[in-house]
Amino acid sequence: MTTPSSAVERPRAAWLPGVAAAAGAAVVAWLLHLAIPAVPVLTASVLLGIVVAQIRPARRWLDGVLAPGLALSARRLLRVGVVLLGLKLSLVDVASLGGVTIAAIVGILVSTFAVTWALGRWARLPGDQPLLLAAGFSICGASAIGAMSAVTRDRGKDAATPVALVTLCGTAAIVVLPVVGRAVGLTDVEFGAWTGASVHDVGQVVATAQTAGATALAIAVVVKLTRVVMLAPVVAITSAVVRRGGGDAGSRPPLVPLFVLGFLAAVVVRTLVDLPESVVTGADTVQTALLALALVGLGTGVRLERLARTGGRAVLVGLGSWLFIAVLSLVVVRMLPLGA
Numbered sequence: 001m002t003t004p005s006s007a008v009e010r011p012r013a014a015w016l017p018g019v020a021a022a023a024g025a026a027v028v029a030w031l032l033h034l035a036i037p038a039v040p041v042l043t044a045s046v047l048l049g050i051v052v053a054q055i056r057p058a059r060r061w062l063d064g065v066l067a068p069g070l071a072l073s074a075r076r077l078l079r080v081g082v083v084l085l086g087l088k089l090s091l092v093d094v095a096s097l098g099g100v101t102i103a104a105i106v107g108i109l110v111s112t113f114a115v116t117w118a119l120g121r122w123a124r125l126p127g128d129q130p131l132l133l134a135a136g137f138s139i140c141g142a143s144a145i146g147a148m149s150a151v152t153r154d155r156g157k158d159a160a161t162p163v164a165l166v167t168l169c170g171t172a173a174i175v176v177l178p179v180v181g182r183a184v185g186l187t188d189v190e191f192g193a194w195t196g197a198s199v200h201d202v203g204q205v206v207a208t209a210q211t212a213g214a215t216a217l218a219i220a221v222v223v224k225l226t227r228v229v230m231l232a233p234v235v236a237i238t239s240a241v242v243r244r245g246g247g248d249a250g251s252r253p254p255l256v257p258l259f260v261l262g263f264l265a266a267v268v269v270r271t272l273v274d275l276p277e278s279v280v281t282g283a284d285t286v287q288t289a290l291l292a293l294a295l296v297g298l299g300t301g302v303r304l305e306r307l308a309r310t311g312g313r314a315v316l317v318g319l320g321s322w323l324f325i326a327v328l329s330l331v332v333v334r335m336l337p338l339g340a
C-alpha cells in the first residue's frame with residue numbers, strides 16, 4: 001500500500017532517472033573528447049543526444065520515465081550553467097580589444113541576428129524557430145538557444161531543430177574554417193578573430209582556433225566571449241518584448257530573468273575580484289558539466305525524420321545564416337587593425 005509520504009516523494013524523484021541518463025551520456029561525450037580532442041565536449045554531448053533520439057526503442061524511455069529529468073537538464077541546469085559562464089568573462093579582457101574591434105563584433109552579431117530572424121520569418125518557420133535560430137547563430141550556439149527558449153512563449157518547444165542545425169554547422173566549421181583561412185592567407189591573429197566572430201559554441205571556437213596555434217586561440221576566445229556578453233541584453237530585450245505581447249500574466253517571463261541577472265553578476269565578480277585560479281577552473285568544470293547535461297537533454301528532443309519532412313526550410317535558413325556570418329566576419333576582420 002502506498003503511504004502518503006511515498007506518494008509525495010515519488011514526484012520529487014521523477015527527475016532522477018533522466019538526469020542520471022544525461023550525466024552518463026555527458027561522461028561518454030567527455031571520453032569521446034579525450035579520444036578525439038578536436039571534438040568539443042559540448043558538441044559531443046548534443047550530438048550524442050541526437051543520435052540516441054534516433055533509436056526508436058529508446059524513445060519509449062526518452063518520452064517516458066526519462067522525460068522529467070531530461071527536461072530539467074535542458075532548462076534549469078542550462079540556466080545555472082549560463083550563470084557560471086559569466087565567470088569566464090572579464091570586461092577588462094573585452095576592453096583590451098579596443099573600441100573599433102568591439103563595435104565591429106557587436107555589429108556582426110546584430111546583423112547576423114537580424115538577417116537570420118528575417119530569413120526565418122520569410123521562410124515561414126513555425127513558432128519561435130526564427131528567434132531561436134537567430135540567437136544560436138549570432139551569439140553562442142545551443143547555449144544561447146536554450147537561454148532564449150526560457151523566455152519565449154513556447155518555452156522550448158521549438159528548440160530541437162535550431163539546436164540540431166547550429167550544432168551541425170558549428171561542427172562543420174571546425175573542418176571548413178582552417179582550410180579557408182589558409183586559402184585566403186589569414187595571419188594567426190586574423191584567423192583567431194575570424195573564428196571567434198563566426199563560430200557558434202565556445203568549445204567549437206577552441207577546437208577551430210587551436211589549429212593555428214596559441215596566438216590564434218587567445219584572440220579567438222576573447223572575441224568569442226565578447227559575443228557571449230551580448231547574451232544578457234538580447235535575452236532581456238526578448239523577455240520584455242514577450243511580456244509586451246500580452247497573454248496570461250502567469251505565463252509571461254519576468255522582465256529580466258533571474259539567470260540573466262546571475263550571469264551579469266558573475267561577469268562583474270570576474271571583472272572586479274581577483275579570483276584564485278582554482279576557483280575559476282572549478283567553476284569552469286562545473287559549468288561545462290551542467291551545459292553538457294543540458295545539451296544532452298536538448299539533443300534528445302531532435303527527431304531527424306521530422307526534420308527531413310518539415311525542416312527543409314529551416315536547414316536553408318541555418319545554412320544561409322552560417323554563410324552570412326562567416327563571410328561578413330571574414331570581410332570585417334580583414335579590415336580591422338589587428339596587426340600581423
